[in-house]
Amino acid sequence: MGVEGIGARVARKEDKRFITGKGRYTDDMVVVGMKHAHFVRSPYAHARIKSIDASAAARMPGVIGILNGKQLTEDGIGNIICGWMIHSKDGSPMNMGAWRPLAQDTVRYVGDAVAVVVADTKAQARDAAEAVVVDYEELPVVTDAVKAMQDGAPQLHPEAKNNLIFDWEIGDSAAVEEALKSAAHVTRMKILNNRLVPNPMEPRAALGIYDEAEDHYTCYTTSQNPHVARLVMSAFYNVAPENKLRVIAPDVGGGFGSKIYIYPEEIVCLWASKRTGVPVKWNSDRTEAFLSDAHGRDHVTEVELAFDENNNMTALKVDTIANLGAYMSLFSSSVPTYLYATLLSGQYRIPAIHGNVRTVYTNTAPVDAYRGAGRPEATYLLERIVETAARELNVEPAELRRQNFIREFPYQTPVIMCYDAGDYEASLEAAMKAADYRGFPARRDEAKSRGKLRGIGMSCYIEACGIAPSQAVGSLGAGVGLWESAEVRVNAVGTVEVLTGSHSHGQGHETTFAQLVNDRFGLPIDQVSIVHGDTDKVQMGMGTYGSRSGAVGMSAIVKALDKVEAKAKKIAAHLMEADESDIEISGGELKVKGTDKSVPWFQMALAAYTAHNLPEGMEPGLKEGAFYDPTNFTFPAGCYICEVEVDPETGKTEVVQFVAADDFGKIINPMIVEGQVHGGIAQGIGQALLEGTSYDPETGQLLTASYMDYTMPRADDLPSFNISTTETVCPGNPLGIKGCGEAGAIGSPPALMNAITDAIGNNDLTMPATPQKVWAALQG
Amino acid sequence: MYATTYHRPTSVDEAAKLASEEAKYLSGGQTLLPTMKQRLAAPSDLIDLRHIDALKGITVEGGNVRIGAACTHSEIATSEAIKGVCPGFTYLAGHIGDPAVRHMGTIGGSIANNDPAADYPSALLALGATIRTNTRSLAAEDFFTGLFETALDEREMVTAVEFTAPDKSGYSKFRNPASRYAMTGVFVCKRSDGSVGVGVAGAGSDGAFRSPDMERALAGDFTPAALENISIDPSGLMSDMHASAEYRANLIKVMGKRAVQQAV
Ligand SMILES: Cc1cc2nc3c(=O)[nH]c(=O)nc-3n(C[C@H](O)[C@H](O)[C@H](O)COP(=O)(O)OP(=O)(O)OC[C@H]3O[C@@H](n4cnc5c(N)ncnc54)[C@H](O)[C@@H]3O)c2cc1C
Numbered sequence A: 001m002g003v004e005g006i007g008a009r010v011a012r013k014e015d016k017r018f019i020t021g022k023g024r025y026t027d028d029m030v031v032v033g034m035k036h037a038h039f040v041r042s043p044y045a046h047a048r049i050k051s052i053d054a055s056a057a058a059r060m061p062g063v064i065g066i067l068n069g070k071q072l073t074e075d076g077i078g079n080i081i082c083g084w085m086i087h088s089k090d091g092s093p094m095n096m097g098a099w100r101p102l103a104q105d106t107v108r109y110v111g112d113a114v115a116v117v118v119a120d121t122k123a124q125a126r127d128a129a130e131a132v133v134v135d136y137e138e139l140p141v142v143t144d145a146v147k148a149m150q151d152g153a154p155q156l157h158p159e160a161k162n163n164l165i166f167d168w169e170i171g172d173s174a175a176v177e178e179a180l181k182s183a184a185h186v187t188r189m190k191i192l193n194n195r196l197v198p199n200p201m202e203p204r205a206a207l208g209i210y211d212e213a214e215d216h217y218t219c220y221t222t223s224q225n226p227h228v229a230r231l232v233m234s235a236f237y238n239v240a241p242e243n244k245l246r247v248i249a250p251d252v253g254g255g256f257g258s259k260i261y262i263y264p265e266e267i268v269c270l271w272a273s274k275r276t277g278v279p280v281k282w283n284s285d286r287t288e289a290f291l292s293d294a295h296g297r298d299h300v301t302e303v304e305l306a307f308d309e310n311n312n313m314t315a316l317k318v319d320t321i322a323n324l325g326a327y328m329s330l331f332s333s334s335v336p337t338y339l340y341a342t343l344l345s346g347q348y349r350i351p352a353i354h355g356n357v358r359t360v361y362t363n364t365a366p367v368d369a370y371r372g373a374g375r376p377e378a379t380y381l382l383e384r385i386v387e388t389a390a391r392e393l394n395v396e397p398a399e400l401r402r403q404n405f406i407r408e409f410p411y412q413t414p415v416i417m418c419y420d421a422g423d424y425e426a427s428l429e430a431a432m433k434a435a436d437y438r439g440f441p442a443r444r445d446e447a448k449s450r451g452k453l454r455g456i457g458m459s460c461y462i463e464a465c466g467i468a469p470s471q472a473v474g475s476l477g478a479g480v481g482l483w484e485s486a487e488v489r490v491n492a493v494g495t496v497e498v499l500t501g502s503h504s505h506g507q508g509h510e511t512t513f514a515q516l517v518n519d520r521f522g523l524p525i526d527q528v529s530i531v532h533g534d535t536d537k538v539q540m541g542m543g544t545y546g547s548r549s550g551a552v553g554m555s556a557i558v559k560a561l562d563k564v565e566a567k568a569k570k571i572a573a574h575l576m577e578a579d580e581s582d583i584e585i586s587g588g589e590l591k592v593k594g595t596d597k598s599v600p601w602f603q604m605a606l607a608a609y610t611a612h613n614l615p616e617g618m619e620p621g622l623k624e625g626a627f628y629d630p631t632n633f634t635f636p637a638g639c640y641i642c643e644v645e646v647d648p649e650t651g652k653t654e655v656v657q658f659v660a661a662d663d664f665g666k667i668i669n670p671m672i673v674e675g676q677v678h679g680g681i682a683q684g685i686g687q688a689l690l691e692g693t694s695y696d697p698e699t700g701q702l703l704t705a706s707y708m709d710y711t712m713p714r715a716d717d718l719p720s721f722n723i724s725t726t727e728t729v730c731p732g733n734p735l736g737i738k739g740c741g742e743a744g745a746i747g748s749p750p751a752l753m754n755a756i757t758d759a760i761g762n763n764d765l766t767m768p769a770t771p772q773k774v775w776a777a778l779q780g
Numbered sequence B: 001m002y003a004t005t006y007h008r009p010t011s012v013d014e015a016a017k018l019a020s021e022e023a024k025y026l027s028g029g030q031t032l033l034p035t036m037k038q039r040l041a042a043p044s045d046l047i048d049l050r051h052i053d054a055l056k057g058i059t060v061e062g063g064n065v066r067i068g069a070a071c072t073h074s075e076i077a078t079s080e081a082i083k084g085v086c087p088g089f090t091y092l093a094g095h096i097g098d099p100a101v102r103h104m105g106t107i108g109g110s111i112a113n114n115d116p117a118a119d120y121p122s123a124l125l126a127l128g129a130t131i132r133t134n135t136r137s138l139a140a141e142d143f144f145t146g147l148f149e150t151a152l153d154e155r156e157m158v159t160a161v162e163f164t165a166p167d168k169s170g171y172s173k174f175r176n177p178a179s180r181y182a183m184t185g186v187f188v189c190k191r192s193d194g195s196v197g198v199g200v201a202g203a204g205s206d207g208a209f210r211s212p213d214m215e216r217a218l219a220g221d222f223t224p225a226a227l228e229n230i231s232i233d234p235s236g237l238m239s240d241m242h243a244s245a246e247y248r249a250n251l252i253k254v255m256g257k258r259a260v261q262q263a264v
Helices: A015-019 A068-075 A122-131 A173-181 A226-235 A264-276 A286-292 A375-393 A397-404 A425-435 A437-449 A472-476 A511-521 A548-576 A599-612 A672-692 A741-758 A769-777 B011-016 B031-036 B073-077 B080-085 B085-096 B100-103 B107-113 B121-126 B212-219 B245-262
Strands: A036-040 A047-053 A063-068 A115-117 A133-138 A162-169 A187-191 A203-212 A216-221 A243-248 A282-284 A299-307 A313-325 A352-361 A453-462 A484-490 A496-500 A529-531 A582-584 A589-592 A598-600 A623-628 A637-647 A654-664 A721-724 B005-007 B025-026 B044-048 B058-060 B064-068 B130-132 B137-139 B144-146 B158-165 B168-175 B180-191 B194-199
Touching: A036 A122, A036 A264, A047 A115, A047 A216, A047 A299, A063 A122, A063 A264, A115 A352, A162 A173, A162 B031, A173 A299, A173 A313, A173 A352, A187 A375, A203 A313, A203 B137, A216 A226, A216 A264, A226 A598, A264 A282, A286 A352, A286 A654, A299 A375, A375 A397, A375 A453, A375 A741, A397 A425, A425 A437, A425 A453, A425 A654, A425 A721, A437 A637, A437 B144, A453 A741, A496 A511, A496 A548, A496 A769, A511 A548, A548 A589, A548 A598, A548 A599, A548 A623, A582 A721, A589 A599, A589 A637, A598 A599, A598 B245, A623 B121, A637 A741, A654 A741, A654 A769, A654 B168, A672 A721, A672 A741, A721 B158, A741 A769, A741 B085, A769 B245, B011 B044, B025 B031, B044 B168, B064 B080, B064 B180, B073 B085, B073 B100, B073 B107, B085 B121, B085 B168, B085 B180, B085 B245, B107 B121, B121 B144, B121 B158, B121 B168, B121 B194, B168 B245, B180 B212, B180 B245, B194 B212, B212 B245
Parallel strands: A036 A282, A216 A243, A313 A352, A496 A529, A654 A721, B005 B044, B025 B044
Antiparallel strands: A036 A115, A047 A133, A063 A115, A162 A352, A187 A299, A203 A216, A203 A282, A299 A313, A453 A637, A484 A496, A484 A623, A582 A589, A589 A598, A637 A654, B058 B064, B064 B158, B130 B137, B130 B158, B168 B180, B180 B194
8 A cells, every 4th residue: 555545544635625615516517697486385185276376576677587397397407207117016117297397277285396596696597586476275284194094185296096106015925924923032123214305415406508609508407417418308208309508516515315306497498498598506505405305214113123042033024115205206116115225134143034115205305216215224223123132132232233233245135135244243333332332331320420320222234335346237127227437547647637427525435446546557546537427528427425445437448547557568578578478567656666667657658659669550549448337236234332321301312332243345545435435424423313304283383494493413513423344355346345325324323322212211212302302211 | 486576784773774574584594494495485675784793793691691692603612712601502502403504504594593402492482581672671481482483573683682690501412313492402501599480492393491390309409319200291392203202201310410511
């Protein structure tokens, strides 16, 4: 490992511009003649649009155009789609209702876009939007998924009877029922996984530019996957064919999943730009973000875990109802199915597993992937029930887990996934040691003397990253392949550009991807530029989510680097009249093994471009591309241990210790990995302790639509994290990487809830464990 | 935000002359500006009070404390003079919002707004403070009249707050996890004549209030134990998604005990 190579703790190159306020985000983009959009949004959760009267608004100062859903339909703009087909267990395809970018007949959640005003200034657009008179006929509302399935509940879409989108299953139901019957012990729980609002620091934004002369569109947008945005807008929304649509996702200030999807606003900005003849910019305010960003989680689950007389797990039965909100967002169907139920085996040998998932429409914001996407839900229910079972069986939670760990790899679970490598005992041991687990009783007694209830809880998570083998996901219903692309361009002076289909919105790719080049050729990372986020520069890519940029994105770069290295060696061998198999590259030089002969890297590069002296038949230049399609998911795993102190008088929980021992495989930059874990744990603690999304059940109004009522984790809610890594190399990709972006958010909620319920001696507690709820639980 | 006209008067009279039904005084803007940004308020004119010398400054003479309406929470929190005579008050100011809010927000703006979750009203009620306006003086008890309601009329402005320092004072606050306003805050003080003041923030459905029961219990015995057997009636307390009336009743007692514990 060099100072900037693989494994080096290199400071992030991109941070200078971010921390000096020089980042260039979508809202920083200004083009000549640009005007501003404001969306007219539904104040009702469910209503019929009887009429829209924009005549007074159209006469207001600065107004250029006011457009509605009818015009959008006239222009042939398509429905917003869900890109993953799920079939119900009876074989029928999912019941997908139409999602129009601008609602035409019916609005289905508070914030549903109805019309757009384009005006000279933001304020004028907003003023005019207020003057657009929409006549609504209110309809009955349902926000709760369980209630939405009942007979007589308000119906959102004609396609989905009783609001049921699909009723899907995985695993062997008969085997599970059999095992439950013959079990020595069965633990049963009802588990709620609370709905979360993603809240990236940068709200969503879009700038649509239509160039009439060229009949060409450009879209700046806050996207985690600009190429997918272009593909979908071209293939499904009929905005423009791909060759006439350029999508640019410049600096993006956090996504956490919420910026994967194609939302109404970017489609409408592009379309409105053509309709009005001016570039159209929209920037979400925080309230709009609360209302209209895709939310996460929102599951209700009944779960049963069966044991034999020796406390070996014999079966797991899971019945989940997932609230998908008013419309099916891009990946919404995959999250509570293939990203969730395929992880139900956790780290354990469970011979029989059955999961049933029903997804439901409600009058709430659409729900889709949010940091972890399905895997936090699986981990939460499994790690809560394992801990609960240990309490019921009166065995140590760590021992019950240890006894049931999977120890041989590859391990085929009963729910599709085949784990390739892992050592769960190692992370459990590392975490218990770091947490001084055995010393807990003394700490509990000491806390008691201060009037505090101290509790400890753990969670052993596994997740699936590096999504995903294209053929496999295709067979499961995905509408896209999940490979990644890379291109490595060596310039004539030897500096390097890496073009990647991954997208960085906080992950530090400009640093870690450059470290790969440094490691290979010994070039300083300062001489390596990472190019991403622009469909005109990078041909195609699948973007960043599901911790795929390392395992998939970097693997593509490695493949391209292999090709560059091979050609560079040929050129150098030719220049030095040596055999190419004797050339080695290090420290920015190409050397002939065992001699003092060498050519500097830049000289080799120059030779490639002057082409004065290249091997017979070789094409000039040095530029190679590669596509990498993974062969399997990767399986990061680890053990988290949390200790809390509860103030019994107020119910307030303080997280006093948090230990994470993660196995992420090989690590490119430990500092960036630590940052990912810190952020993930902060979000997990946020989910478990603080963040609750609440809709009024009668009116469907979002009650937690600002930071006055929605509690984000703040620095003083968090302890200093004690984190470390263990390593089993991932056999599935050339770098041995597993991925680390979501682990923190996946592993931490159950550890925290196990700790609080341990402290208060009452297991009947839901997330977020607010002081009020904990206090109420203590009153019994 | 709707368009508005900004004024920067330098005297109380000039400010008062600018006042009208459609205009609003602007102090730290920590409440008014977010409300305007959400378009929930649309004053035609903003009359900035932060550049009027008469509204500034803190004086402590003997036990008499005078705080100008335009003093920020931060100025109050860090005032050694106030801390010397009424540490509970500086502690309270130091626990409002976050540093940015404390450096902008003012005591005048806070009490004129009389948010039920605001901290100061509890202290001013407990201390029996006097609120001075450009036209009159009011006892705190007459000034705070209900949720977001005060005795101020349209164009009247708060100019200062005055109180006599007690022997002991303490404040204990349980913050709303999201907004960090008081979900329940209790200010206690003990005067030289042995009488006790207890003010409660964040809990009453009519805004901050005094608790005669707790005052009586503490008058004889100014210790946390004196509140042990008090029972707080949840009726009349606020109930919302963050805290039920029962939970707030519990918090009043617990924060009351802790305020007494801390009182110096
Ligand atoms: C994030 C955040 C957290 C907060 N946390 C807390 C908290 O924990 N505890 C708490 O108590 N408060 C809290 N606040 C409110 C804060 O203390 C405000 O400063 C205060 O409510 C208003 O004071 P201001 O000077 O900003 O007044 P402004 O916002 O300028 O004005 C508020 C209202 O008072 C009127 N007004 C202003 N000055 C006068 C005057 N001299 N005479 C008559 N009318 C006047 C204005 O016209 C307006 O109607 C918080 C605010 C924010 C934004």
